[in-house]
Amino acid sequence: MKSSFSIGLAEVQVVGGTSVLECSNIGSGVAVVAYDPVGGFVGMGHFLLPQSFKDQVPVKPAKFIDTGLQHLIRAMVEQGSKTDDLVFAYAGGAQPFKMDAAVKNPTDIGARNSLAIQSALNDFDKQALATDVGGTCGRSVTADGASGLVSVRTFLLGEYVLIDFKNPSAEVAA
């Protein structure tokens, strides 16, 4: 039987083998999934703000995208993964209506988070294999360590596969 683990606000978890990770109620934050196709580990973090504050060491590094991604990668490496092997996908970054998609405004946290995670992955010479960001709908993200499937569920679209990490070049149903 598969074990299922829920990711809360500003949390990171890494599991192996047959476990499933799920993050519900993602608003403007982003759920980032890291997958190690060699070791079979899968990790997920729910990050809420673009960047940690320069003058503070964050008590909860997963609150921020820059420190959260470092934390997620470190947790994967502690399980035995190699950074080079890791592949990523993410979803989230929604925000209330009628705000510009471009980052013009500090209160556009969803748009700022979407850009921040791209930038943070670039810092590790990584790019996401699949993303689903923006809009005004809350999301839930599920990552299945056994199948390598990452699914997104929204109220308007229902559930769909964001990526199959074991076969990332395959087209997935939207």
Place this chain on the structure above:
Amino acid sequence: MSNSITLEEIVAKTPDLPSFPAAAMRVMKEADSSTSNASSIALILAQDQALSARVLRLANSAYYGLTRKVSNLQEAVVVLGTRCVRNLCMVAATYPWMSRSLDGYCLGPRDLWTHSFGTALGAQLFARLSKKCNEDQAFTAGLLHDIGKVALSVWLENKTSAVAQYAHLAETTFDAAERKILGFDHCQVGEHLANVWNLPEEMVDAARWHHDPNGLEATPAIVDCVHLGLHLTLTLGLGLGGDGMQYHFCEESYSRLGIDPNEIDHIMDTFLNGYEEYEKLFHDLTAA
């Protein structure tokens, strides 16, 4: 396209519509008056045994970390303070019915509660930062801002998807889609219910205008505080339902309150720290 049922009929005909405990209302008014004291508040609270029991249980929760058990209401007011007991009373009065599922909004058990409590804490934080309205009144206004959903939910069942799809396709807000399809929105129903409950005027305004603070000619600061508290809550995804984040955000609320929107990340961080602390209280509420 709208139904012929009126807003008054919605409130009159909704089954299991909660009532706001009279004792909680009187505690709120007494605590906000300049003449209140521990015994006057305890005396009012004592008239509602169920409410008193929940307030005492919360006062003894791990969240407050008291070294000895508080065994009576007057002692609770003395130890925790009038303001704290006032807000505990609001929490104890609303939790039983706010923690139910609302199928019409696709909200599971405790989702509306999580959303409302988050908005209450956010509104309180903006009141504290702006110093433009009473923090405790902002807390209560945030807690009660979505009472219209409680009444409207049953009438929205089987229509939620249509409302959300309409809003999505027409690129409009969920409350605008409610008005188009039902003839009114949860804010208008909330205003009516708040008047039926005889809530103070600022709470009626917050229930009516929390998604559209610019709709008022002269927006009271408490409405801006609730709007911005709600924005923090939606941004964090606390208790998101079928309506998701399909609402307007009004940045003018920041300028009216004299708060720099560039501070939003720090404000969000402060909010999160407070919210996480309160999870201890949530735990005790579940048991209460």
